[in-house]
Amino acid sequence: MADLDSQLAEIRAELSSGLATINRRLDKIERTTKRTEQTVRNVEDAVSWQTLINDAILCGVCLVLAFGAKSADVVKQDLCPELPGWAKHAVPFNFCGNGGKADSNAAQAATPTEDVKLKAFLDAIAWAEGTSSEAGYKIQFTGAQFSNFGDHPRQILCSGRLCSDAAGRYQFLSTTWDGYAQRLGLKDFSPESQDRAAAEILKQNGIPAMLAEGRIEDAFCKIGPVWASMPCNDYGQPQKAASALVAKYNEALQKYQAIAHTSTSNEGWINPAPGATFTSGFGYRVHPLKQYRSCHYGIDLAGPTGTPILAAKGGLVEEAGWNNGGFGNLVILKHDDGSQTLYAHNSELKVSAGQRVSQGDVIALMGSTGNSTGPHIHFEMDLGQGKVDPRPHIPGISGNQTFGKIDPQATQTECRGRAL
Ligand SMILES: [Zn+2]
Numbered sequence: 546m547a548d549l550d551s552q553l554a555e556i557r558a559e560l561s562s563g564l565a566t567i568n569r570r571l572d573k574i575e576r577t578t579k580r581t582e583q584t585v586r587n588v589e590d591a592v593s594w595q596t597l598i599n600d601a602i603l604c605g606v607c608l609v610l611a612f613g614a615k616s617a618d619v620v621k622q623d624l625c626p627e628l629p630g631w632a633k634h635a636v637p638f639n640f641c642g643n644g645g646k647a648d649s650n651a652a653q654a655a656t657p658t659e660d661v662k663l664k665a666f667l668d669a670i671a672w673a674e675g676t677s678s679e680a681g682y683k684i685q686f687t688g689a690q691f692s693n694f695g696d697h698p699r700q701i702l703c704s705g706r707l708c709s710d711a712a713g714r715y716q717f718l719s720t721t722w723d724g725y726a727q728r729l730g731l732k733d734f735s736p737e738s739q740d741r742a743a744a745e746i747l748k749q750n751g752i753p754a755m756l757a758e759g760r761i762e763d764a765f766c767k768i769g770p771v772w773a774s775m776p777c778n779d780y781g782q783p784q785k786a787a788s789a790l791v792a793k794y795n796e797a798l799q800k801y802q803a804i805a806h807t808s809t810s811n812e813g814w815i816n817p818a819p820g821a822t823f824t825s826g827f828g829y830r831v832h833p834l835k836q837y838r839s840c841h842y843g844i845d846l847a848g849p850t851g852t853p854i855l856a857a858k859g860g861l862v863e864e865a866g867w868n869n870g871g872f873g874n875l876v877i878l879k880h881d882d883g884s885q886t887l888y889a890h891n892s893e894l895k896v897s898a899g900q901r902v903s904q905g906d907v908i909a910l911m912g913s914t915g916n917s918t919g920p921h922i923h924f925e926m927d928l929g930q931g932k933v934d935p936r937p938h939i940p941g942i943s944g945n946q947t948f949g950k951i952d953p954q955a956t957q958t959e960c961r962g963r964a965l
Pocket residue numbers: 825841843844845922923924
């Protein structure tokens with residue numbers, strides 16, 4: 546009996562020590578709860594349980610904690626500093642951010658179209674996220690596509706053990722999206738809304754000032770914690786090098802600056818080589834070097850080698866490659882209205898056949914390949930009834946004919962109706 550008594554005493558002692566531990570933990574939980582309740586009061590509006598659970602499914606730890614907390618934001622605040630590497634891997638977009646709620650001073654709408662640098666920066670982000678194609682605004686986690694821009698698709702998709710409802714060009718999680726949509730008054734998940742929300746994130750992070758100061762690489766690093774594909778984070782996802790991002794940024798910036806300096810004609814065309822000099826016109830001419838007479842079925846615009854050549858309108862790349870007939874590196878675009886444009890003598894091609902391009906996309910770089918005497922673009926247009934003089938259709942062409950002399954009379958009779 547004495548033996549039993551002492552065993553019972555031992556058990557009582559252990560129970561009481563265990564109880565003390567449990568009480569201490571309960572106290573701690575109570576204190577934590579009070580803190581989180583305070584946080585909840587600070588949060589402008591609670592996130593719905595559905596979206597909370599959506600996020601929580603991203604990792605088991607979240608799910609456990611989610612049911613003990615008051616709102617998704619609290620879960621994020623408590624959880625994110627300790628997120629294990631693989632869990633962060635599953636939350637590519639701003640999971641630990643404030644969802645756009647905290648800073649009530651910056652409610653001004655972002656307008657990326659007014660800021661070409663911001664726009665170029667967003668392009669580089671989309672490139673890193675793998676969403677830079679025209680369909681990028683519809684891309685969901687795993688690469689699936691949604692079809693309705695009415696709202697964030699809020700669909701959780703899994704790739705291996707990683708699940709996420711990230712969607713759109715900037716791979717917004719639905720909770721992140723809801724914060725910015727409310728903040729900016731965005732009514733849908735349209736490409737324009739996505740751009741505005743992403744631009745707002747850049748503004749919150751002070752990116753415009755860094756771009757203005759030319760600190761491009763720093764800016765990509767600063768934004769690293771928001772997008773897993775950026776440098777300067779340890780989410781464990783494949784990252785793009787800062788130097789590659791800077792190159793993408795510069796390429797896009799060059800394009801937007803070129804477009805900003807040109808205008809769009811009434812028919813919707815832009816100049817394929819803004820700033821380049823007109824040197825030779827459309828028509829029947831005597832070739833100044835070779836002395837033979839022939840129709841020049843396009844116009845020549847001269848500039849430095851490497852000048853970006855822009856798609857005069859959006860469309861499909863019909864041809865992109867070497868042309869043996871004298872055009873050198875050649876691009877032909879087919880536009881949605883059935884018209885076609887041709888860009889010849891390029892030093893480098895930036896597109897491939899079958900690819901869709903938007904107006905202003907850099908499709909090539911100016912060069913002097915093929916039958917050419919110096920760096921220029923030979924540009925042709927076929928509006929559906931054979932090649933025509935692009936000059937009346939393309940804005941911003943300046944300079945005088947310096948190469949050969951056009952015979953207007955012969956042009957009328959000799960150079961009409963040939964299809965591109
Ligand atoms: Zn030419």
